[in-house]
Amino acid sequence: MSTIPEKTEQQTGPACESASLINSENGKLHKFNMDEILNCMHCGFCLPACPTYRQTGRESASPRGRIALMKGVAREQLPIDEEFENNMYLCLGCRACETACPAGVPYGSLLETARGVIEENKKSSQRPSWIRRIVFEKLFPYPKRIKALGTLLWAVQATGLQSLAAKTGLIKIFPRAMAEMQQASGKIASPFERKKRKRVMKAEKEKLFTVGLFTGCVMDILFYETNQATARLLTKAGCDVVFVENQACCGALHVHSGEMDLAVRLAKRNIEAFEQANVDWIVNNAGGCGAALKEYHHWFHGDPDWKERALAFVNKMRDANELLAELPSLTFGKPLPVRITYQDSCHLAHGQGIRNQPRELLKRIPGIEYAEMEQADSCCGSAGIYNLTHFDMSMRILDEKMENVKQTKAQIIATSNPGCLLQMKQGILRAGLQDQMEAVHVMDLLDRAMQSPHE
Incomplete structure (x- = not known):
């Protein structure tokens, strides 16, 4: 039987335990990790790794510049x-600066803290926008609502409304970001097809492990067949695959947007769901989700x-490439007689340290x-919903x-994250390389x- 070494707590993400409590100007307490902020030596190794710094040349658009701003706010x-x-x-939150940083500053967690401070400060003075409330509070915490949205999107495709809007130019009534993105979106699985899932x-062959597949929220709507493909590969490699019930959104989008309380609620639901499933491993195929799932503790x-x-949940978590x-x-x-290249998912490479495994699997074909x-x-510029909020x-x-x-x-451009996949499809269209x-x-x-x- 194949054995896979367990991960320790030190192997699964940045530790941020000794946070210093700093009084904000409105009298509330915010958690800034001053030890980690002060660990930044301002050496500049992060600058060439930072996409926004490369595009703007502005210090405030670099990791060390943002850390300096955090220090100013904390003090x-x-x-x-x-x-x-x-x-x-x-900031895209790509965490490439973490790979480049000689001091090992966990920039990703510092950024999440800063955004949490921003959102808490805003909530004390104004009500969150209705779009933000719908997305974070009314949609993503409820899998049935996401599935209902998926059914609606399938109906739009199935009835030809999407094609009609593109042909007639009606699609231009939508923001440019959404108009371009819909061109790159693939076929959405029908509700009838989804109901057939075992x-x-x-x-x-001989069973080695029982694995629970983390299907994700948007992943299971826009990329349903990718989840099915992942399950088929695991069964061929000797695993029973369980589609665990009652799982929810991983919470990555929430924590990256300063909504830590909502992210924690989602994490608890997922931990409970997979505890009840009692599987050997928990597998996901989305680099962004996986980075969040591996940092639940x-x-x-x-x-x-x-x-x-x-921590018990994290020690069972594996990316599909990894397992x-x-x-x-x-x-x-x-x-497959084709020439292939691989685009790293930022959170798979920089967040999880998984680089060689996808390449090794591809080279076996x-x-x-x-x-x-x-x-x-x-x-690639996807970064969750960044391509919607910062389109240019x-x-x-x-x-x-x-x-x-x-x-x-x-x-073929291969990648291991749904956001990157959509972005690369959009890139192919923008470059006129679709043929x-x-x-x-x-x-x-x-x-x-x-x-x-x-076949």
Whole structure:
């Protein structure tokens, strides 16, 4: 039987336990980790790694510049104003600076704290926007509502309304970000297809493990077939796959937007759901979700009981690339004579440290020619909903990325995160390369190569 070493707490994300409490100007207490803020040596190694600094050249748009602003706010030398907010939210949160930093400053957690301070400060003086309330409070915490939205989107596609809007130009009534994104979106699974899913898919050979698949929220709507492909690959590698009931959104979008309380509620629901499932491993196929899921234990400061339960959850968590690379090799039945390159998901590479496994899996596919991309681990500009909230900056970063993509002369761009996948599809369209290449999730590509020549 294959064995996979357990992860320790030190291996799963930045530790932020000794947070210093700083009084804000409105008398409330906010948690800034001054030890980590002061660990920043302002050496500048992060500058070339930062997408927004490369685009603007502004110090305040760099990691060390933002940390300096955080220090000013924490010491009450700077106000929590619009300028501070704009600088914190201009950041993509890609965490490339963490990889570059010689001092190991956990910039991602500092950024989340800063955004939490911003949102708490705003709530004390004004009511959150209705869009924000709908997204964070009324939609993502409720899986049934997300599925209902998915059914609505499927109906729009199935009735031809999406195509009609594109052909007639009606799509232009929507913001440009949404208009361009819809062109890159794929076919959404019908509610009838989703109902056919079996709760448990059995291993096709000797069972090694029972794994619970973290299906995600938007992932299971926009990329339902990718989840199915992931499950099929795991069964072929010797795993029973359980589609665990009562799981919810991972909470990454919430914590990245300063909504820590809501993120913690979602984390508790997921921990409870997978505790009840009693699986050997928990597997996800979205780099952004996985980074959040592997850091759940850092979300429960001052709550030792939940922290212990969260740590048990984290120690079972694996990215699909990570687990498949360590299980017995898959047997591919269909050579793919294509040239492939790989775009790293920021939170998979910089957040989870998973770089080699996806590449190793791709190189196992018979017939492929692998071409490494220059700066493959630089951000593509997706970053959750960044390509909606900061469309122009996102597209500048994407266009820069596509220049590196072109140099590979690849026919397929593989990636391991749904946001990156949509962004790369959009990049292909913007570059006019839709007749020359396609963007594919690693799990879908592996599954494609698993099919026999007669399928």
